[in-house]
Amino acid sequence: MAIIDPRLDGADRxxxxxxxxxxxxxxxxxxxxxxxxxxxxxxxRFWLNSPQS
Incomplete structure (x- = not known):
């Protein structure tokens, strides 16, 4: 049995x-x-920790 939102009307439910x-x-x-x-x-992180040329 599924729990359905009680605020929905017939077609939406x-x-x-x-x-x-x-x-x-x-x-x-x-x-x-x-x-x-x-x-x-x-x-x-890898970009910031890469060795600078």
Missing amino acids: AEARPLWQRLAWMAAIWLGSVLTLGAVAMVI
């Missing part, structure tokens, strides 16, 4: 995704943003 699926998307977006931020931070 029928199309709403289950809570676990909405939470999984939120977790995936969060993880993607954290990994992207980490990658950018590593690039900046």
Whole structure:
């Protein structure tokens, strides 16, 4: 049984995704943003620590 937002009316409630699926998307977006931020931070760190010519 899915937990659906009670504020939705008939047609919107029928199309709403289950809570676990909405939470999984939120977790995936969060993880993607954290990994992207980490990658950018590593690039900046290597760039700043590179030997100067």
